[in-house]
Amino acid sequence: MKSQITLTSLYKMKEKGEKIAVLTAYDYPFATMADESGIHIILVGDSLGNVVQGQKTTLPVTMDEMIYHTRIVSRAVKHAMVIGDMPFLSYQASIKDAIYNAGRFLKEAGAGAVKLEGGASVSELIKAISDASIPVQAHIGLTPQSVHKMGGFKVQRDEDRLMEDAIKVEEAGAFSVVLEGIPADISKKITDNLKIPTIGIGAGPDCDGQVLVLHDLLGLNLRHLPKFVKQYASLGEDARKGMKKYIEEVQKGVFPSKDHCY
Numbered sequence: 085m086k087s088q089i090t091l092t093s094l095y096k097m098k099e100k101g102e103k104i105a106v107l108t109a110y111d112y113p114f115a116t117m118a119d120e121s122g123i124h125i126i127l128v129g130d131s132l133g134n135v136v137q138g139q140k141t142t143l144p145v146t147m148d149e150m151i152y153h154t155r156i157v158s159r160a161v162k163h164a165m166v167i168g169d170m171p172f173l174s175y176q177a178s179i180k181d182a183i184y185n186a187g188r189f190l191k192e193a194g195a196g197a198v199k200l201e202g203g204a205s206v207s208e209l210i211k212a213i214s215d216a217s218i219p220v221q222a223h224i225g226l227t228p229q230s231v232h233k234m235g236g237f238k239v240q241r242d243e244d245r246l247m248e249d250a251i252k253v254e255e256a257g258a259f260s261v262v263l264e265g266i267p268a269d270i271s272k273k274i275t276d277n278l279k280i281p282t283i284g285i286g287a288g289p290d291c292d293g294q295v296l297v298l299h300d301l302l303g304l305n306l307r308h309l310p311k312f313v314k315q316y317a318s319l320g321e322d323a324r325k326g327m328k329k330y331i332e333e334v335q336k337g338v339f340p341s342k343d344h345c346y
């Protein structure tokens with residue numbers, strides 16, 4: 085039987101050079117499949133705003149929605165670490181909000197850790213949450229909750245600032261950091277410079293692990309796919325085919341057949 089992934093297992097993986105595989109999930113069936121497939125971390129990302137709710141940005145996602153999805157995912161997972169993603173405005177306004185909302189992910193939703201976006205500017209919040217015994221994963225580079233400040237979803241190239249952000253979040257007590265939308269050579273330097281594992285998305289091959297949004301990987305996404313995504317399955321195509329066939333068979337009276345009747 086596979087053992088439960090803990091902070092210690094993640095640090096050991098970095099030490100040994102074993103790559104960490106991370107996926108997002110938002111519901112019971114996919115969380116079960118990801119866990120049974122041997123994924124190390126399941127992130128209940130606020131990307132659910134885009135891929136589940138059909139929003140243009142992650143900004144409208146609420147704490148209660150995140151708790152709802154994280155609770156469902158935690159119920160399914162036996163092996164992976166479950167990380168709950170702190171939505172916009174759940175941590176920025178005060179340390180008190182940040183600790184309280186982070187704590188809700190562990191207390192009400194069964195997560196083992198939380199993630200929040202930002203570097204040096206949120207290091208005080210990371211320290212406070214982590215001091216409250218809540219493991220925190222940081223997220224630097226292209227941070228989707230700052231889309232308006234960044235002027236769009238743009239690759240971040242300011243090496244000094246990115247390095248400073250990475251060092252500050254590590255010093256504040258983050259157990260890991262997501263590097264998003266960062267040129268591969270800068271991500272490598274950050275990864276080599278940190279003791280904590282880096283998890284890349286659009287950040288090249290040298291991070292300690294990789295994360296993808298489940299719907300992108302499985303071909304379930306209705307939006308334009310960014311360059312960094314690799315699609316490993318075409319479930320969307322299969323679903324459409326199945327639905328069309330069902331409609332056709334209902335209309336022709338082929339379904340239900342005798343086999344489907346009592």
Ligand code: KIV
Pocket residue numbers: 108127128129130131132169223262264285295296297
């Ligand atoms: O919300 C999310 O899914 C994320 C990952 C893409 C890192 O933040």
